[in-house]
Amino acid sequence: MINFESDDHFQQTLFVEVVLPLAIPRTYTYRVPKHLNDGVESGRRVVVQFGKSKIYTAIIFSSSNKAPSSYEAKYLLDILDEKAIVTPAQIKLWQWLSDYYLCTLGEIMAAALPSALKLASETRIVLNPQHTFDRNQLNDKEFLILDALELKSELSITEITKILAQKSVFPLLKSLLDKKVIFILEEIEEKFQPKKIAIVHLHQMYDDKENLKILFSELEKAPKQVDALLAFLKLSKDKTEVKKADLMETAGVSAAIIKSMADKEIFNIGQKVISRFSSEDLAVISDFTLNEEQSLAFREIKTSFENKPVVLLHGVTSSGKTQIYIRLIEEYLAKGKQVLYLLPEIALTGQMIDRLKIYFKSQIIVYHSKFNDNERAEIWQKVLNDEVKVILGARSSVFLPFADLGFIIIDEEHEASFKQFEPAPRYHARDAAIVLGNIMNAKILLGSATPSLETYFNALNNKYGLVKLSSRYGGVKPPKVEVVSIAEERNRKLIKENFTSVLLDNINETLALKEQVILFQNRRGYVPILICKTCGNSPKCINCDVSLTYHKAGGKLHCHYCGYKEDNISECPACSSKHIEYKGLGTEKIEDDLKVILPDVKIGRLDYDTTRNKNAHQVILNDFEERKLDILVGTQMVAKGLDFENITLIGIINADSIIQFPDFRAYERSYQMLSQVAGRAGRRSKQGKVIIQTYDTKHRIIQQVVASDYEGMYREEMIERLQFKYPPFYKIIQINIKHKDLGILLAISENFAKLLRHHLGDMVLGPHSPLVGRVRNYYIQTITIKIDWKSQSLLKIKNLLKEQVSVFEADKNNKGAFVIIDVDPY
Ligand SMILES: Nc1ncnc2c1ncn2[C@@H]1O[C@H](COP(=O)(O)OP(=O)(O)OP(=O)(O)O)[C@@H](O)[C@H]1O
Numbered sequence: 110m111i112n113f114e115s116d117d118h119f120q121q122t123l124f125v126e127v128v129l130p131l132a133i134p135r136t137y138t139y140r141v142p143k144h145l146n147d148g149v150e151s152g153r154r155v156v157v158q159f160g161k162s163k164i165y166t167a168i169i170f171s172s173s174n175k176a177p178s179s180y181e182a183k184y185l186l187d188i189l190d191e192k193a194i195v196t197p198a199q200i201k202l203w204q205w206l207s208d209y210y211l212c213t214l215g216e217i218m219a220a221a222l223p224s225a226l227k228l229a230s231e232t233r234i235v236l237n238p239q240h241t242f243d244r245n246q247l248n249d250k251e252f253l254i255l256d257a258l259e260l261k262s263e264l265s266i267t268e269i270t271k272i273l274a275q276k277s278v279f280p281l282l283k284s285l286l287d288k289k290v291i292f293i294l295e296e297i298e299e300k301f302q303p304k305k306i307a308i309v310h311l312h313q314m315y316d317d318k319e320n321l322k323i324l325f326s327e328l329e330k331a332p333k334q335v336d337a338l339l340a341f342l343k344l345s346k347d348k349t350e351v352k353k354a355d356l357m358e359t360a361g362v363s364a365a366i367i368k369s370m371a372d373k374e375i376f377n378i379g380q381k382v383i384s385r386f387s388s389e390d391l392a393v394i395s396d397f398t399l400n401e402e403q404s405l406a407f408r409e410i411k412t413s414f415e416n417k418p419v420v421l422l423h424g425v426t427s428s429g430k431t432q433i434y435i436r437l438i439e440e441y442l443a444k445g446k447q448v449l450y451l452l453p454e455i456a457l458t459g460q461m462i463d464r465l466k467i468y469f470k471s472q473i474i475v476y477h478s479k480f481n482d483n484e485r486a487e488i489w490q491k492v493l494n495d496e497v498k499v500i501l502g503a504r505s506s507v508f509l510p511f512a513d514l515g516f517i518i519i520d521e522e523h524e525a526s527f528k529q530f531e532p533a534p535r536y537h538a539r540d541a542a543i544v545l546g547n548i549m550n551a552k553i554l555l556g557s558a559t560p561s562l563e564t565y566f567n568a569l570n571n572k573y574g575l576v577k578l579s580s581r582y583g584g585v586k587p588p589k590v591e592v593v594s595i596a597e598e599r600n601r602k603l604i605k606e607n608f609t610s611v612l613l614d615n616i617n618e619t620l621a622l623k624e625q626v627i628l629f630q631n632r633r634g635y636v637p638i639l640i641c642k643t644c645g646n647s648p649k650c651i652n653c654d655v656s657l658t659y660h661k662a663g664g665k666l667h668c669h670y671c672g673y674k675e676d677n678i679s680e681c682p683a684c685s686s687k688h689i690e691y692k693g694l695g696t697e698k699i700e701d702d703l704k705v706i707l708p709d710v711k712i713g714r715l716d717y718d719t720t721r722n723k724n725a726h727q728v729i730l731n732d733f734e735e736r737k738l739d740i741l742v743g744t745q746m747v748a749k750g751l752d753f754e755n756i757t758l759i760g761i762i763n764a765d766s767i768i769q770f771p772d773f774r775a776y777e778r779s780y781q782m783l784s785q786v787a788g789r790a791g792r793r794s795k796q797g798k799v800i801i802q803t804y805d806t807k808h809r810i811i812q813q814v815v816a817s818d819y820e821g822m823y824r825e826e827m828i829e830r831l832q833f834k835y836p837p838f839y840k841i842i843q844i845n846i847k848h849k850d851l852g853i854l855l856a857i858s859e860n861f862a863k864l865l866r867h868h869l870g871d872m873v874l875g876p877h878s879p880l881v882g883r884v885r886n887y888y889i890q891t892i893t894i895k896i897d898w899k900s901q902s903l904l905k906i907k908n909l910l911k912e913q914v915s916v917f918e919a920d921k922n923n924k925g926a927f928v929i930i931d932v933d934p935y
């Protein structure tokens with residue numbers, strides 16, 4: 110960071126190191142024009158030219174008085190901010206992420222900053238469709254842009270530059286963005302839109318009685334507007350908020366009237382996100398007291414925090430972890446601190462925000478990558494200005510510019526979806542959050558009923574504090590788990606489609622009691638594999654090395670890796686035989702079969718296919734909660750976090766397909782997944798029941814799930830992890846090399862592995878083909894590096910890898926190849 114104390118810095122030429130939002134390996138140095146010297150501060154945005162003609166927003170990382178030695182530094186074009194929008198803590202975090210995950214600062218900047226904060230030549234601008242701004246407030250140039258946008262609905266920044274005939278238009282655009290006159294156009298897939306209603310406020314000025322009187326007299330000739338004003342005053346008497354719809358109805362006026370009053374700044378119209386629960390439901394639990402076990406855990410957590418920054422709350426499902434989080438959040442809020450509540454999945458934020466809103470009202474805000482960019486930019490500013498206190502979000506919320514973070518909760522910390530696979534930065538949000546917490550001196554609470562082995566290992570080794578909750582709230586017994594042998598039922602011809610008689614009997618009993626059922630199958634689609642009985646051929650994706658999955662709705666075969674689709678086959682494309690066998694089992698088929706077996710039962714399905722549309726996820730869960738559905742069939746989407754009172758039976762259709770996954774984490778994950786799904790049953794008054802269907806009834810993981818024996822699972826897994834050199838004892842770095850030509854790929858990855866082996870010896874394994882050896886027409890080879898981090902220097906090894914990868918990339922023989930480094934692949 111810069112030292113402003115030295116009083117001679119005005120004399121010297123100042124240079125800044127900037128991060129550009131691009132995957133370039135390093136920062137770039139720019140020269141600061143004298144008149145901008147005062148504006149230099151780490152974390153402010155600047156406008157720079159990069160390459161021949163492209164203009165970008167970059168972030169000042171640091172500054173110095175030294176010119177770069179290898180190139181002539183260009184001048185900065187402008188400084189956009191009067192105050193840093195990236196905090197010093199973030200700069201430290203970015204640096205750590207870049208070093209740890211071997212990615213570039215530019216990749217982190219691109220992921221962290223909403224597009225509206227990182228304008229570039231290609232950025233496209235549109236008018237704010239609800240613009241209710243005063244044209245008189247715009248200057249000539251702003252007016253020109255506005256005119257152009259009205260003619261041509263969208264413009265790129267390059268086009269705007271031409272219209273205005275000046276090089277840097279960014280400050281102008283920034284001002285228009287701030288005034289909400291324009292928006293950044295987003296071409297990305299449909300964004301998540303929370304349900305919103307319009308709220309009307311009276312302009313502050315009219316809090317003053319005199320002003321209000323004057324206003325009434327001014328409106329004399331506009332009786333409709335007087336009606337609206339009177340209605341507003343009436344409604345606002347007994348409500349804290351006046352909905353636009355209510356106002357229109359009470360006053361008997363149209364939206365145009367309200368709008369014209371907003372244009373005159375009599376009213377301000379705001380948007381409010383509304384909850385899917387009615388407020389009556391919420392009132393019931395708005396006040397609560399922790400029970401004895403919970404209070405003890407609450408105190409233990411606080412004591413632990415006195416000497417440890419990270420604590421694990423290991424509490425069985427439905428033990429009330431969330432209620433403890435709420436009490437802790439309240440304490441940090443009382444101290445004026447900000448709180449980050451991380452959840453593994455966007456879909457889960459819906460139910461959680463409803464629960465938390467009861468306590469924290471407008472102090473809490475949701476943030477995730479599916480919000481539109483303009484909203485994300487707005488939240489960015491609010492977090493930076495300490496205007497919001499509690500942020501509930503998915504993994505990208507670790508990138509927010511917290512002003513005064515005091516506490517981080519990482520709920521369901523074991524979840525794999527905290528790790529980002531594509532694109533870089535391939536970071537783990539839990540680990541990044543812990544680093545952020547340490548940088549900001551915040552306390553970090555990890556919560557899970559089934560902690561990851563890494564976390565539990567750290568807790569047992571005293572690196573983290575450990576606090577336990579071992580009983581369900583309200584004294585409800587944990588669900589009873591029954592294992593049913595599929596093989597035996599098949600032999601005895603009891604099985605119907607894929608439902609054992611035990612499961613069907615239990616479903617019928619549950620439905621008879623008007624209770625609800627969740628059925629879990631970890632595979633979507635109808636059937637995953639079609640095999641020709643005559644020649645053994647099975648249809649494969651044309652771009653990837655995977656079998657296509659048959660989806661009955663639509664009658665197509667789908668590739669789950671690249672989205673490729675083709676028509677279903679009725680005869681084998683290889684031998685024309687008509688004997689096609691369907692193998693495997695997806696959620697779609699389960700739903701279908703069940704509808705035949707239980708024709709009068711209302712069945713819903715929750716998986717990637719049924720939730721692609723906006724809000725579909727919430728609609729399905731709503732229907733289930735309101736008991737419009739009796740049975741919900743789903744993939745792991747049904748496994749997590751749901752807290753519904755009427756579910757008493759969980760059926761796991763096929764546990765083997767989860768356990769037999771070829772991955773070193775398969776057992777750990779299966780234990781977690783099965784326990785989490787099981788945890789959805791019997792959460793309030795009645796004990797729940799779980800039926801696990803499997804071929805392998807004696808499998809140790811299944812036995813451990815039945816016995817709720819997390820410790821046993823942990824102990825046995827750790828023995829294997831040590832023996833086969835896996836985390837937490839070893840660090841894994843994966844290098845994936847991709848190329849369109851298999852022959853070339855094999856040769857170059859073999860060479861690369863040899864080279865690495867030369868430096869790192871038998872830490873280097875491979876190259877080998879991953880589970881899916883070709884995706885989107887690129888063949889893949891993987892080199893795995895297993896590092897004994899207790900005896901080896903991770904930093905040294907990473908630096909070596911960085912160096913070798915750049916040598917590899919620069920080598921002409923490797924043209925057409927891509928290298929992807931994944932640290933801690935999950
Ligand atoms: N002290 C309490 N007072 C009132 N209700 C409580 C209390 N503790 C827990 N509950 C209720 O019990 C249910 C389970 O609690 P909660 O969802 O917090 O458990 P959890 O440990 O977070 O579960 P999971 O890990 O399965 O998500 C919730 O409906 C919650 O409102």
Ligand SMILES: [Zn+2]
Nearest residue numbers: 650653668671
């Ligand atoms: Zn494919």
